[in-house]
Amino acid sequence: MQDAPPCSLVIGLPGQWQSFSRKKEPCQRLLSGLTDLTAPGQHGCMKIPTGFRVMAAAALASLVTACATTRSGPAALAGTWTNALGTVWTINADGTFHVVGSAPRREIWGTFTIAGDTITIQETRRLTPIPKECKKPGVYKFSRPDSNTLAFVLVTDTCKPRVQNVTQTWHRK
Numbered sequence: 001m002q003d004a005p006p007c008s009l010v011i012g013l014p015g016q017w018q019s020f021s022r023k024k025e026p027c028q029r030l031l032s033g034l035t036d037l038t039a040p041g042q043h044g045c046m047k048i049p050t051g052f053r054v055m056a057a058a059a060l061a062s063l064v065t066a067c068a069t070t071r072s073g074p075a076a077l078a079g080t081w082t083n084a085l086g087t088v089w090t091i092n093a094d095g096t097f098h099v100v101g102s103a104p105r106r107e108i109w110g111t112f113t114i115a116g117d118t119i120t121i122q123e124t125r126r127l128t129p130i131p132k133e134c135k136k137p138g139v140y141k142f143s144r145p146d147s148n149t150l151a152f153v154l155v156t157d158t159c160k161p162r163v164q165n166v167t168q169t170w171h172r173k
Helices: 050-071 160-166
Strands: 007-011 018-022 037-040 079-082 088-091 094-102 105-114 119-127 137-146 149-155 170-172
Touching: 018 137, 119 160, 149 160
Parallel strands: none
Antiparallel strands: 007 018, 007 037, 079 088, 079 170, 088 094, 094 105, 105 119, 119 137, 137 149, 149 170
């Protein structure tokens, strides 16, 4: 390795800069974070290849874009969905929902909360009285295989008709 010129090197992430001064000894190749800044008028000790800088910038831009466009909480499931049983489930970003089924004819309204990938569903009213086993909330894990598909896996629920419907694959209507 050739002797590198003496220099000052500032490395790290914004708000966590560390400065290293090398006056008589050659600079060593140091890598901490993604940034290599030298003091004005000083020679850089570590050169990060341009290709790596471009890849790092693209990765950071993708991450920022994904974070800015990924909906979370109730908004992550908002929309009108249908399953193979003909049930239509309208999920609102305000944490409420409305279900319309055709066989037998039923309408259900309720609320839901989301924590991570877990949804808790609570019926609040029906056209007919809420059956005793459906008065307790149902808990499911959910996933979005793609933007037009919604899938649920049962965690706990005593309401058999709800389990039968919710665990179907849902498609955006």
